[in-house]
Amino acid sequence: MAAATLAAAAAARPAGTHRRWGLLGRRLGFYLAAAWSAITLNFFLPRLMPGDASGAIIAKLQSVSGQQMTPSQLEAIQKIFGDPNSNLFAQYADYLKQLAHLDLGISISSYPTPVSDLLWQGLPWTLLLVGVTTVVAFLLGTGIGALAGWKAGSRFDTIVSPLTIFTSAIPYFWTALLALWLFGFRLGWFPLSGGSDANIPSGFSPSFVLSVLRYGALPAATIVFSALGGWLLGMRNMTVTTVREDYVLLAQAKGLSGHRVLLRYAARNAILPNFTGFALALGHVVGGALLTEVVFNYPGIGYLLYSSVQQRDYPVMQGVFLIITLTVLLANLLADSVYILLDPRIKEGA
């Protein structure tokens, strides 16, 4: 049977492959256009907000010193941070030119640190913590959800599903604070704050890696705990509907083993919506996890974005937004491409 399928696939390949490449190409064009409009919005939106970068600096300096600034001071500051009255389109051209050189500009609040330095300071932490937890939560949730949906109404399902509804209703910050208090403070199993032991120089030394794992375990566990429910319930409910499909019945009638029917027939189809959600979630990984970062004092992009908005640090805001939009687009592109390969029903014109 396997040989027959292969032969049929080989015969269909030329036309099918061509169509797939055409589809991918068009998608690619769409994504390029989307990226351009994201970059453009990214530039104009902050500038449509009331206030400007120089103004933010001036306000801050005045509130620190309690003195009115002289015109020469204002001019000096505008020379560094940009004159809000200069031509917007000239600024836009400069911005595009900068981006083409992969230059994200210089942070205003942390002047003269380049935005890319600040991003690099937070990005690895965020990718590690949120990336790993997103994948783990997806795998765990989807796996348990498939099992619960496969035997809907079983004891496993009647315990796990309501429990998940309950846990996913708990606000994240509360979970995090409780975990910090219980496991960090009362039981003393985990450190209370930070991303690693600050006394160990960062690098790829075993002691540093261990310390990163130890500091990251509790924040990661809280994120997985909170995110698990969504995946689990989504997968469970999709599995419940797919197991009633005729092709599953057929597979069962053929006498295939239970787990084979579950994994190859039911779960494979039930996973598609969850997979879309997963691709989107991956895209949002770089946005960071602000609440986690705040409660556990974990380094990352979330707090950087939050503080840049507070301080109207436009270059940093733009930098973070740019990374987020590009990653979301990239994740979507990947999802689209994998989807085409994964789900035989999606075909142009079919």
Next chain:
Amino acid sequence: MPSTRRAFLVRAGATAAVLPMGLAACSAGTRGASGATPPLVFGKTDGGTTFVHNFNVFGPALEKTPNAEMIYESLARIDYSDGAKVKPWLAKSLTFDTSGTTLTVVLREDVTFSDGKPMTADDVVFSLEIPLRDPIFNIAGTTYDRVAKVNDTTVTVHWPTPAFSQVSQLASIAAPIVPKHIWAAQDLKSWTNPNPVGTGLYTFERFTSQQVTLAARSDYWGGRTAVQQLKIIPTSSDALEEQLLRGEVDWALLAWPNAQQAYVAPDPKHHIYQKYATGGAFSLFFNTAQEPFDNEHVRRALAMTVPRTQIVTTLGRPGTEAGPTGLVDQIYEKEILPQYRGKVQQVDGAGALRELALSGFTVQGGRLVKDGRSFAPKLSYDTDYGWDPYANMMIRSWQKLLGISVTPVGAPGANLYEQQQVGAFDLTISTTGGAGLAGVYSALSSSAYVPIGQKAVTNLGRWKDAATDAAIVKLESTNDPTVIQEAADTLETIVAEQVPYSPIYESYWFVLINADNWTGWPTPEKFSYVPYLGLGPDSTLTLLNMKRAS
């Protein structure tokens, strides 16, 4: 294939379940080996989750490496244990000429930079001229216009107008003395000064984005400290409370309303929570440039019905109601007129109604009405500081006692500040205070007045009064204690009776200490310096007097 997928899922699940337990086993104490001198760990709650590496103390950045004032020192300090007076620090003496425009600074001769070179008049002139050369570096807001070297240990600083009260500018941590031999060669706009060399008690040892490590100098001019290592870590207020209880942080600055119960009570000997008056207050501001708050009777009526005692009780700081003059008793006891000294402004409904009658306004349907015009006031406050409950207490009191309906308008700090600056408010909450008498009252000067719609820096309430101006000019242009006291008397009376703003509660520096490792902390009852990291000389004095706990 299915078996491997399942195996993967099982493995992933098992790893996730086992990981925390396995890691818990290797969690040991974070304090380092016992026996060796422990570092002193300072938990910083207001600096985000990571630090940036930038010791360019003159640069215009809002975010820099914290507590550079332990490395770079200023010429003077403000002594909050003695009427917020300006006292010499790197200077031996600070003397004004009779006109109050030229200050002679005689320098200490025993000050060296951490690279071994002595601090000279050239370094001082260079440093003080940085803000003059390019105003973008004037983050301290200094107003002197000329600096000159007299000899190797003497420098003069010149102001365009009498500046007896402006000398606090030289105590700003934003106007420190830096070594000319290093700084002169740098472009200060883009330099981040990664390896700072200063005159301070500590030198820079190591930077990571989650910890700044400073090491004590053995050749500091002010003596030696037992605290060989000072570590500054970013932390959140939630984590901080637990870190203090566990002894992972020795020192922090945070208001913790139920600290007595939750922190001090379990170990009163080692768990210390202190508050020191800053000399300022949280005050109710009236927009005096517009109706109905240009009417002093209206202002008085509202000020008399602010439930101050209720507010400070809810804040968990009983007994910190602010007096009516804008001066805080703990700091300005001698300067405050006897009738206002120690005075708690109780809610006075009957008196307030009399004032309202005198104002010519009537209250109709919660609105203030006069000559056919009616006003529905709004109270703008800062939601970042969780001010909602206190705003509501004031509004309920006004409603109950005067029948005036005031609408609460909460805004995040940055937005509120902009509204206050441009005068887009009726009633608002802001801080009052400053260095010394002139610092407190200069914000009422009409020289800081700008019309509604334009950005004011101080004088947010747009106060404009000839008697106030005259008293401020008198206060700023003399060094004669009798004249200063006369001017202060006038200004105290104006604030208390005409109410350009009405102080509500005093503001404090809150200090949290875990004295398991280090003792010798001052107390609010007996102190000559405030243990507040951020007040450079005061934290240096604190650290110099620290002893290892036995």
